[in-house]
Amino acid sequence: MTLVKFNPEKKNNVLMPGFNDMFESVLEDTFFSGRRVQNLPSVNIADSPDAYQIELAAPGLKKEDFKVSVERDMLTISTEKRTESEHNEKSYTRKEFNYSAFTRAFTLPDSADVERIEANYADGILKLTLPKKEEAKAVSRKIEIQ
Numbered sequence: 001m002t003l004v005k006f007n008p009e010k011k012n013n014v015l016m017p018g019f020n021d022m023f024e025s026v027l028e029d030t031f032f033s034g035r036r037v038q039n040l041p042s043v044n045i046a047d048s049p050d051a052y053q054i055e056l057a058a059p060g061l062k063k064e065d066f067k068v069s070v071e072r073d074m075l076t077i078s079t080e081k082r083t084e085s086e087h088n089e090k091s092y093t094r095k096e097f098n099y100s101a102f103t104r105a106f107t108l109p110d111s112a113d114v115e116r117i118e119a120n121y122a123d124g125i126l127k128l129t130l131p132k133k134e135e136a137k138a139v140s141r142k143i144e145i146q
Helices: 019-027
Strands: 043-047 052-058 067-069 074-088 093-106 120-124 125-131
Touching: 067 120, 074 125
Parallel strands: none
Antiparallel strands: 043 052, 052 125, 067 074, 074 093, 120 125
Protein backbone atom coordinates (compact mmCIF):
# COMPACT_ATOMS: atom_id res chain seq x y z
CA MET A 1 0.00 0.00 0.00
CA THR A 2 1.25 3.47 -0.87
CA LEU A 3 0.44 6.48 1.24
CA VAL A 4 -0.18 9.68 -0.74
CA LYS A 5 -0.36 12.99 1.03
CA PHE A 6 -3.36 15.11 -0.05
CA ASN A 7 -2.75 18.85 -0.22
CA PRO A 8 -5.79 20.84 -1.39
CA GLU A 9 -3.67 24.00 -1.62
CA LYS A 10 -1.44 22.48 -4.27
CA LYS A 11 -2.63 23.33 -7.78
CA ASN A 12 -1.17 20.39 -9.68
CA ASN A 13 -2.95 17.08 -9.56
CA VAL A 14 -0.61 14.22 -8.61
CA LEU A 15 -2.22 11.82 -11.05
CA MET A 16 -2.29 14.24 -14.00
CA PRO A 17 0.34 16.98 -13.55
CA GLY A 18 -0.41 20.25 -15.30
CA PHE A 19 -4.10 19.45 -15.76
CA ASN A 20 -5.35 22.43 -13.72
CA ASP A 21 -2.69 24.72 -15.14
CA MET A 22 -3.99 24.08 -18.65
CA PHE A 23 -7.48 25.38 -17.77
CA GLU A 24 -6.14 28.31 -15.78
CA SER A 25 -3.99 29.46 -18.70
CA VAL A 26 -6.96 29.32 -21.07
CA LEU A 27 -9.35 31.12 -18.72
CA GLU A 28 -6.82 33.81 -17.87
CA ASP A 29 -6.19 34.57 -21.55
CA THR A 30 -6.91 38.17 -22.59
CA PHE A 31 -9.73 36.98 -24.86
CA PHE A 32 -11.68 35.69 -21.87
CA SER A 33 -10.88 38.49 -19.43
CA GLY A 34 -13.94 40.61 -18.81
CA ARG A 35 -16.22 37.99 -20.33
CA ARG A 36 -16.61 35.75 -17.30
CA VAL A 37 -20.03 35.29 -15.78
CA GLN A 38 -20.87 38.08 -13.37
CA ASN A 39 -22.08 37.26 -9.90
CA LEU A 40 -25.41 38.44 -8.59
CA PRO A 41 -25.28 41.81 -6.87
CA SER A 42 -24.80 41.79 -3.11
CA VAL A 43 -27.84 42.39 -0.95
CA ASN A 44 -28.20 43.64 2.61
CA ILE A 45 -31.48 43.00 4.42
CA ALA A 46 -32.28 44.72 7.71
CA ASP A 47 -35.25 44.43 10.06
CA SER A 48 -36.30 47.40 12.16
CA PRO A 49 -39.39 47.77 14.35
CA ASP A 50 -41.24 49.72 11.63
CA ALA A 51 -39.96 48.29 8.34
CA TYR A 52 -37.70 45.92 6.43
CA GLN A 53 -34.90 47.48 4.37
CA ILE A 54 -33.29 45.89 1.33
CA GLU A 55 -30.12 47.37 -0.18
CA LEU A 56 -28.89 45.98 -3.50
CA ALA A 57 -25.45 47.01 -4.81
CA ALA A 58 -25.72 47.62 -8.56
CA PRO A 59 -23.28 50.34 -9.68
CA GLY A 60 -23.24 51.57 -13.24
CA LEU A 61 -26.98 51.29 -13.77
CA LYS A 62 -29.72 53.90 -13.96
CA LYS A 63 -33.00 53.77 -12.10
CA GLU A 64 -34.74 53.16 -15.45
CA ASP A 65 -32.78 49.89 -15.82
CA PHE A 66 -34.54 48.30 -12.82
CA LYS A 67 -37.83 46.48 -12.79
CA VAL A 68 -39.27 45.93 -9.31
CA SER A 69 -42.51 43.99 -8.94
CA VAL A 70 -44.55 42.19 -6.32
CA GLU A 71 -46.69 39.18 -7.14
CA ARG A 72 -48.44 37.45 -4.27
CA ASP A 73 -45.73 37.21 -1.59
CA MET A 74 -42.73 37.43 -3.96
CA LEU A 75 -40.68 40.62 -4.46
CA THR A 76 -38.67 40.51 -7.70
CA ILE A 77 -35.87 42.88 -8.68
CA SER A 78 -34.44 42.53 -12.17
CA THR A 79 -32.40 44.43 -14.75
CA GLU A 80 -31.47 43.97 -18.34
CA LYS A 81 -28.86 46.12 -20.04
CA ARG A 82 -27.55 45.84 -23.57
CA THR A 83 -24.79 47.92 -25.09
CA GLU A 84 -23.22 47.83 -28.52
CA SER A 85 -20.13 49.60 -29.76
CA GLU A 86 -18.61 49.73 -33.21
CA HIS A 87 -15.06 50.76 -34.09
CA ASN A 88 -14.15 51.42 -37.73
CA GLU A 89 -10.45 51.40 -38.50
CA LYS A 90 -8.53 51.38 -41.78
CA SER A 91 -9.19 47.86 -42.99
CA TYR A 92 -11.49 46.35 -40.38
CA THR A 93 -14.61 46.92 -38.36
CA ARG A 94 -14.89 45.68 -34.81
CA LYS A 95 -18.29 45.34 -33.14
CA GLU A 96 -18.66 44.52 -29.48
CA PHE A 97 -21.87 43.54 -27.79
CA ASN A 98 -22.34 43.54 -24.05
CA TYR A 99 -25.37 42.08 -22.33
CA SER A 100 -25.91 41.93 -18.61
CA ALA A 101 -28.98 40.88 -16.69
CA PHE A 102 -29.91 39.56 -13.28
CA THR A 103 -32.99 38.72 -11.27
CA ARG A 104 -33.25 38.52 -7.50
CA ALA A 105 -36.44 37.32 -5.83
CA PHE A 106 -37.39 37.50 -2.16
CA THR A 107 -40.28 35.87 -0.36
CA LEU A 108 -42.04 38.55 1.67
CA PRO A 109 -43.22 37.88 5.20
CA ASP A 110 -46.92 38.29 6.00
CA SER A 111 -46.07 41.31 8.13
CA ALA A 112 -44.86 43.38 5.11
CA ASP A 113 -47.28 46.00 3.77
CA VAL A 114 -46.87 45.52 0.00
CA GLU A 115 -49.06 48.53 -0.79
CA ARG A 116 -46.55 50.98 0.73
CA ILE A 117 -43.21 49.70 -0.64
CA GLU A 118 -40.84 52.51 -1.62
CA ALA A 119 -37.71 52.30 -3.80
CA ASN A 120 -34.81 54.71 -4.27
CA TYR A 121 -31.66 54.40 -6.39
CA ALA A 122 -28.62 56.56 -5.56
CA ASP A 123 -24.84 56.11 -5.70
CA GLY A 124 -25.08 52.59 -7.15
CA ILE A 125 -27.36 51.23 -4.43
CA LEU A 126 -31.03 50.38 -4.86
CA LYS A 127 -32.79 50.83 -1.51
CA LEU A 128 -36.23 49.39 -0.89
CA THR A 129 -38.25 50.10 2.23
CA LEU A 130 -41.00 47.63 3.06
CA PRO A 131 -43.12 49.05 5.88
CA LYS A 132 -44.63 46.61 8.34
CA LYS A 133 -48.36 46.32 8.85
CA GLU A 134 -49.58 48.05 12.01
CA GLU A 135 -50.72 44.79 13.59
CA ALA A 136 -47.28 43.26 12.96
CA LYS A 137 -45.27 45.98 14.69
CA ALA A 138 -43.85 44.83 17.97
CA VAL A 139 -45.77 46.23 20.91
CA SER A 140 -43.47 47.08 23.77
CA ARG A 141 -44.58 47.74 27.29
CA LYS A 142 -42.92 47.69 30.65
CA ILE A 143 -44.14 45.07 33.08
CA GLU A 144 -43.90 45.89 36.73
CA ILE A 145 -42.59 43.14 38.98
CA GLN A 146 -44.50 42.74 42.23
